[in-house]
Amino acid sequence: xxxxxxxLLLVYAFVTSITPGPNNFMLLASGVNFGFTKTxxxxxxxxxxxxxxxxxxxxxxxxxxxxFPALHTALKIAGGVYxxxxxxxxxxxxxxxxxxxxxxxxxxxxxxxxxxxxxxxAWVMAITAMAIYAVPEHPFLSVALVSIAFTVVNLPSVSxxxxxxTALRGFLSDPLRLKWFNIAMGxxxxxxxxxxxx
Numbered sequence: 001x002x003x004x005x006x007x008l009l010l011v012y013a014f015v016t017s018i019t020p021g022p023n024n025f026m027l028l029a030s031g032v033n034f035g036f037t038k039t040x041x042x043x044x045x046x047x048x049x050x051x052x053x054x055x056x057x058x059x060x061x062x063x064x065x066x067x068f069p070a071l072h073t074a075l076k077i078a079g080g081v082y083x084x085x086x087x088x089x090x091x092x093x094x095x096x097x098x099x100x101x102x103x104x105x106x107x108x109x110x111x112x113x114x115x116x117x118x119x120x121x122a123w124v125m126a127i128t129a130m131a132i133y134a135v136p137e138h139p140f141l142s143v144a145l146v147s148i149a150f151t152v153v154n155l156p157s158v159s160x161x162x163x164x165x166t167a168l169r170g171f172l173s174d175p176l177r178l179k180w181f182n183i184a185m186g187x188x189x190x191x192x193x194x195x196x197x198x
Contacts, residue, residue, distance in 0.1 A: 031165020045112025058143030079118030091186025
């Protein structure tokens with residue numbers, strides 16, 4: 001991979017990691033409801049989970065899903081149902097985490113990592129990145145470079161969303177504002193399914 005291609009890959013990784021999607025909407029809501037520190041396992045789970053997904057796609061999983069469309073459809077349905085469940089939970093949250101820690105909690109590392117496997121945006125990002133930037137003549141090296149590029153860019157990008165949510169905590173300490181914020185985040189999270197349904 002040339003230096004120009006790698007720089008373009010870094011731009012692609014940044015744009016796809018920083019733009020709205022299921023992960024970023026959940027991190028924004030988690031930052032508001034639980035604060036930045038308690039959201040760190042969620043952020044790390046996204047980055048590590050996506051890295052594993054990238055490696056799997058790069059080393060052949062994407063071809064398996066293309067060969068077995070029913071498996072791909074089942075994955076999309078499972079992801080959609082789980083995403084709607086998460087959207088409902090976020091929309092129904094009514095107090096900041098410090099006031100209701102017994103009930104509400106941020107997403108754990110393993111949950112966030114596993115979510116990448118049913119996240120429609122993560123699949124599109126991984127398959128597109130490997131299709132465009134992986135080089136068949138050097139499969140292992142190019143898959144490793146794509147994975148490294150996303151790992152370097154992804155964690156800082158998703159951290160911005162959690163940080164922004166944390167910055168809103170004071171403003172959203174009012175129960176009515178928090179209620180409508182969480183409803184809006186739940187609706188936006190559910191709306192991320194739209195591209196998958198078209």
